[in-house]
Amino acid sequence: MRKKIFLNVLFNLGIILSIFGMGWAFNNNSPLIIAFFAATFVAFIYVKIQLLKSLKDFKK
Numbered sequence: 001m002r003k004k005i006f007l008n009v010l011f012n013l014g015i016i017l018s019i020f021g022m023g024w025a026f027n028n029n030s031p032l033i034i035a036f037f038a039a040t041f042v043a044f045i046y047v048k049i050q051l052l053k054s055l056k057d058f059k060k
Contacts, residue, residue: 004058007051014044 018041025033 001058004051004055008048011044011048011051015041015048018044 018037021037022034022041025031025037
């Protein structure tokens with residue numbers, strides 16, 4: 001259970017850093033970097049949803 005909580009914290013940190021990175025890239029007019037951060041944002045969201053589903057199944 002500790003491992004899953006630790007992963008959740010890391011995924012939240014990755015999501016926050018991706019959002020800040022997209023903002024930074026937008027201010028610097030870097031569309032390729034925006035796309036990179038958007039892809040990492042989507043990947044972190046996907047993995048976080050999978051983790052939450054496994055936690056829901058773990059509770060049952």
